[in-house]
Amino acid sequence: MSKTKSIFVLSLLFxxxxxxxxxxxxxxxxxxxxxxGRRGERKMDIHFEQKGEKIxxxxxxxxxxxxxxxxxxxxxxxxxxxxxxxxxxxxxxxxKGKVEGDxxxxxxxxxxxxxxxxxxxKK
Numbered sequence: 424m425s426k427t428k429s430i431f432v433l434s435l436l437f438x439x440x441x442x443x444x445x446x447x448x449x450x451x452x453x454x455x456x457x458x459x460g461r462r463g464e465r466k467m468d469i470h471f472e473q474k475g476e477k478i479x480x481x482x483x484x485x486x487x488x489x490x491x492x493x494x495x496x497x498x499x500x501x502x503x504x505x506x507x508x509x510x511x512x513x514x515x516x517x518x519k520g521k522v523e524g525d526x527x528x529x530x531x532x533x534x535x536x537x538x539x540x541x542x543x544x545k546k
Contacts, residue, residue, distance in 0.1 A: 447476055447496045448522040450545075456482075458531065458541040469543065478503060480518075494518070501527065
């Protein structure tokens, strides 16, 4: 293969890899999430593991223990849900937001109980 063809093929592969990585944001790692609740502002540390469009989200429960959820990231749109068992039945919280670099903003829907705004910054 000639030198020109080799350079062309390598350039093509580089730009292909670059375009594939731009299909979704990378949220892997530790983040600090801030949420507005009935009792004011609440901060918590949250961890994301990402494989392509699939994400696993982990954080500590205020009541003790660990909460784990799964979701997706498509482009800059992120979404995950967690379901908790309560005496009144299962309760699902769905987090939806946008990723912009090292920040995220979004809304958490708490079943029929309303919603709350949230932000997150990468640590």
